[in-house]
Amino acid sequence: MKYFIATDHAGFAIKEKVKQMLHDLGHEVEDLGPDSAERVDYPDFAHKLARAVLAEEGSFGVLICGTGIGMSLAANKHEGIRAALCHDAYTAQMARAHNDANVLCFGERVVGLGVAESILKAWNETSFEGGRHANRVAKIEI
């Protein structure tokens, strides 16, 4: 599976470790920045990643900022992006199973490395259930 990843300065410290976790799970990862911990504006990176995910069918995105909130708000402005802010393995599992989320967001200031790893594993192991959830997901777009 192809993953794009981007952060802001508040998610930068964990980025290389998250990339390694994705590699260990067998995925290809493309880093869309930033390249340093210098202060940046999270919407710039959320929009860049959303466009990349939309351009490559079947790909996923991972966005990390301080809380994950700003990244998810910005990414969800793009039609076709379902960005889910996940705090633990359960929310990650449900984001895939029920919401067919294609962008995973979390906060470096909220979750530690161990929780981040369990989030990625749950996301990775879970497929969209479809069925009644497909109709609901279709209703998200207005």
Ligand code: RB5
């Ligand atoms: C940066 O200080 C912080 O506001 C940002 O990383 C994020 O948490 C916004 O939602």
